[in-house]
Amino acid sequence: MPASGRGAALSIGLSAVIVAASEHEPRVLTIRFGAPDNPVEALPAGPLEAEHRTLEIGLRSWVERQTSQRLGYVEQLYTFGDRDRLGAAPAPANSALTVAYLALVREVVPDGSAEAVWQSWYRYFPWEDWRDGRPPLLAPIEAALADWAAASPGDAERRLREVRIQVAFGLHAASWNEELVLERYELLYEAGLVSETARDQGQAQTASGVGVAMAVDHRRILATAVGRLRGKIKYRPVVFELMPPAFTLSQLQRTVEALSGVRLHKQNFRRLVEQQGLVEETGEISAATGGRPARLVRFRREVLLERPAPGLRLRAGRRMTVA
Amino acid sequence: MPASGRGAALSIGLSAVIVAASEHEPRVLTIRFGAPDNPVEALPAGPLEAEHRTLEIGLRSWVERQTSQRLGYVEQLYTFGDRDRLGAAPAPANSALTVAYLALVREVVPDGSAEAVWQSWYRYFPWEDWRDGRPPLLAPIEAALADWAAASPGDAERRLREVRIQVAFGLHAASWNEELVLERYELLYEAGLVSETARDQGQAQTASGVGVAMAVDHRRILATAVGRLRGKIKYRPVVFELMPPAFTLSQLQRTVEALSGVRLHKQNFRRLVEQQGLVEETGEISAATGGRPARLVRFRREVLLERPAPGLRLRAGRRMTVA
DNA sequence: GCTGGAAATGCTCACTTTGAGTATAATGGA
């Protein structure tokens, strides 16, 4: 075999974006370490060990060992080369590769290790939460991005930057597309608006920067995960991996809203979920939280057999708006 | 940093699914080697070399060197661990990881190295081509799969297999979903209907097996690529990466049909393409191939600005049928 | 027990999108 896929020997790491959802916040499992007054936040990550039969099994094994969190749904996200990560950082001779995974879990165990903390992912991406309308934070961001585009080295580069900003932030005809999480983060990184930029260039750490920073490229991995999950709920019934066995339609809607960061039209949301046959009655009624008690439903697994793409197809672009 | 993503030292390979499309066949670049009477077919693959700045640049560099084929659109597909690949094969101590990429190219250069050959991808997946109706090949496949399910070790396993077959091959309510290429290949592999199964178990190579086999797990990688591309054309304008600068709507339609393996309703296809603003007139008229001459159009790049998901949204499931 | 607030649920209606046609136009070749 002339070209058989053997190559340089590198060290391989696995990292995991472990997502849960309380009713109002999408949560991600993070590890905190370093000085207590200035902690570093990171994603759980571990080495790929030789005894693991497959990548995914290796991931499950150390995550369950390290965080005592059983993983349900697991999906490979992306493989990052070390030098995809840092702007001008010099490449070590024996550099690492990281295979990143997205995992969805139902129960939020009270963090096994003391360092493991569940955080709302909007801690890292405050501009991604449009549930209470357009985040005010976006005004200064857009102004700074416009400056960055204006300061481009060349004319072609300037136009390119302008187009990227327009698309990612939904400025002109394009409206806000909640899936473009990575594109937005990368623009902020390149424009020097997140503190990772200065750090990766070896410059003095400024406390400024929008959103909370993470170790190495973990915020980039998280952005990839958020975008992927926001896309996936539209055509696969993955939200249910985050829901308890029985739930109300309102709980389901609030979870979807938490993940996607936008508000949905209530009546149309229920019409969609029921028409699609995504749920079935349990017969029970929930202890009300205020008004009329709600029916409890459960995920209807048979839907996987019936429809090719059973999801909450909230079409990107013109989409259900707030009730 | 307690868990920093360093791990076992493994060798890393890159492999590429390089896709082009003639008007009637989707093509993939393959390498043939071995005995001329019994050649082995493989995807181009190469080592990740230390001097490459990023994974993607490494890929471009050796593909362009080895096949003298310039890559346009490139997208990471999946990372395969060595032991994801082979059923019961013993794991070598220093096993490899392969990062697979999908690349789309326009020109089909007359293969730089003598071993590089463009092949229709239906050579490897004859059951995936429904352009002339349901492939007759599917009848024996389905019968064999049913036998395999019936021969399950346990009751739960049997039901699981039946459901997987139903979904992947669109038997009951579910209709044929052209994106489930990998799911179908994996069923055939597990059921021992492709010759890779016997090979990987160290058994005698039988000449039988449906479709042409490839080296190691390359057919699995190819299946991943075909499924990914079939999905992607629906929401991103990637087909145009495969088209010449100017083309007719019929050419575009035949290319999409070649990729997706299904026939589309002509009038509705053009309505979609034009309404979506995916193309614009060049003003020229094509040298007709038979009937009335057709307008030549080109891809309208501005669409990327206007629509969040500009693709030929041929919805899975109930879909445009043959004219 | 009546009343008002808060959800949950039910229903309507205009508008767009889609699937599936029929009809007409412009070629080249028999």
Added chain:
DNA sequence: TCCATTATACTCAAAGTGAGCATTTCCAGC
């Protein structure tokens, strides 16, 4: 000149969507 062949135009019903209003059923407070 007629015809097969492809391109293009237009129609129409059914389904799907966005945005409402209306009604039901609980609780809390009087």
